[in-house]
Amino acid sequence: MxxxxxxxxxxxxxxxxxxxxxxxxxxxxxxxxxxxxxxxxxxxxxxxxxxxxxxxxxxxxxxxxxxxxxxxxxxxxxxxxxxxxxxxxxxxxxxxxxxxxxxxxxxxxxxxDKNLSDNFLNLVSKSLKWIPCQKQISTVDSFLLKNWMERLYFERLEAKSILVNQLLEESNNDYEAVLFKLLAKNFGLKVNGEVFFKLARSFDYSILRKTCFDEYILTSLLFGQAGFLEEDIQNKYFLGLKNEYEYLKHKYQLKSLKKNQFQFFRMRPANFPTIRFAQLVALMHTHQNLFSKLMKCKKLNEFYDLFLVEINNFWKEHYTFETTSKKSSKRLTKSFIDLLIINTVIPLKFVFFKGRGGVNEDDILNLIKELKPEKNSVISKFSELKITSENAFETQSLLELKNNYCEKYRCLECAIGNDLLRNNDIL
Incomplete structure (x- = not known):
């Protein structure tokens, strides 16, 4: 017990x-x-x-x-x-x-009642189960599940708000600076997210604000800070960026990261750090007041239009500084933009409007429900348990359920666990 x-x-x-x-x-x-x-x-x-x-x-x-x-x-x-x-x-x-x-x-x-205690012991027994209630979760009333998912989603948003608020405090409530750092983190995805985040925090945002009007200078800043310009590559574009970064490095007393901190191994070329940097440069150069534009967007197509930016011609024919490739636009895909909306835009909107006393939860729910469901091992496993997802709202809720309830055996704090505990035999 x-x-x-x-x-x-x-x-x-x-x-x-x-x-x-x-x-x-x-x-x-x-x-x-x-x-x-x-x-x-x-x-x-x-x-x-x-x-x-x-x-x-x-x-x-x-x-x-x-x-x-x-x-x-x-x-x-x-x-x-x-x-x-x-x-x-x-x-x-x-x-x-x-x-x-x-x-x-x-x-x-x-x-x-013995059934209640037996149900509890069976529910939380640490046997080889993916989640404690994997045999019974599909029997839970759909109305209860729907309401619980909404609670789970906003719990997940609150958790994401912690980092947003920390960054706001560090930057003296500069939302544009916070947006850049969060975008960088999420451009790096799971593999390179932390080192992209480290890069974004390696220099004061005021430097980016001064350089974002010139795509070439901004490119040299990001690639230079990442340590990508320290190699000896006989390439006109590369050498020009390298010289420009040397000037920036001296002017702003910059200290770069090491290139080997960024992962290329076993990654699809479209996710190479070089391509993600080129796309991030294009986005920050095209929209110098990106935060205010994002806060005004409500419809999904408005976000897609905003993120539809053209990268430098060099990167349309390259995946790295050294090797050429067949020319392609290498624009941000809708699925990638969806991830940016989920992990960057919505948490920022939530914190921004909450701080002004005007969070419209329906607007947030309408937006997240427009996005297609995410694809990952957790969502696939829930699907096997007959808990399918129609949109990103449901996948985000299930991720919160798995990571912060099931993994921690918080069945007594979970609406699903409560329902099963009181109404079913858990075998």
Missing amino acids: KEDFLHYVWLHMLFSTHKITTTNSESLNVIKVGMPNTNSGPDFLNAQLQINAQTWVGNVEIHVKSSDWYLHQHESDENYDAVILHVVWEHDSEVFMKNNKPLPTLELCNYV
């Missing part, structure tokens, strides 16, 4: 309340279970009980075994002096208060 299950049972009063008694045969009536305490001290505060018809107001402490009281040394902690009831699964030791009287104790195992 786990303590978090006992917290759950107590909070929702999922035990028989008819003629319950303490371990010392005192009659017990629970009027209020109290408020869960997320800080140090007793588990529930300001509970209201009747013990032998006498009303008590105080705190409740919960343990798997009574002896845990001494194991955790509560007897020497004055924070526990106001505990009026000890709730345990197994009463294996008497606990005494400072007046040497036994602390009233409720042994829950006598009052909890």
Whole structure:
């Protein structure tokens, strides 16, 4: 048995309340279970009980075994002096208060339905299961699942907001600077995301603001900071960028990264860091006030039009500085733009309008629901469990479910887990 299950049972009063008694045969009536305490001290505060018809107001402490009281040394902690009831699964030791009287104790195992406890144990058993409820999740009511997905999606947005707010604090609320850093991170995708992010933070955004009017200078800045211009390549375009970067490096006292931090191995050429840098340069050069434009966009096609930029002709015929390729536009694909909207634009919109007291959740939901579902191993596995996704809203919600609930066995905090726990046999 786990303590978090006992917290759950107590909070929702999922035990028989008819003629319950303490371990010392005192009659017990629970009027209020109290408020869960997320800080140090007793588990529930300001509970209201009747013990032998006498009303008590105080705190409740919960343990798997009574002896845990001494194991955790509560007897020497004055924070526990106001505990009026000890709730345990197994009463294996008497606990005494400072007046040497036994602390009233409720042994829950006598009052909890066996199906409920069995369901819980089966649900959270760490057997070889991809998610705890993989055999039952497809049976969950669609209405419940839909409402829970909306909650999950906004939890995911709130989590993404943490980084946005950190970057805003670092940049003195410069949204354009934050946009660039987030775009860089997401242009790098999963493999190069962190080093792209590191690059974007390796120089003050004011330098980019001064150079973005000239595509050539901006190119030299990004490729130079990435360490891509340190090689000896006899190429006119390369040598010109290298010379330009040497000037920028001296003028702004820049320190570049090392090229070997960027991964090319086992990547599709379209995702090479060189191509992503060229596309990022084109985007920042074409739209010097990109943030304000993005905040005004509402319809999906407006975003696609904004991200439809032309890269430098050199990169239309190259994937690296050294090797040529068949000429192609190498524009951002709609699927890639979708990822930028999911991971950069929407979190920024959420924080920006929330800070102004005007988040329109329907606008955000309408936009994310227009995007096609993401394709990855997590979404594929949910599909195998008959939980299919029609759009990016659903895939983002499922990722949140998997990563922050299923992986952490937070079944008691999950609407799906709650439903299965109370209404089904989990086998």
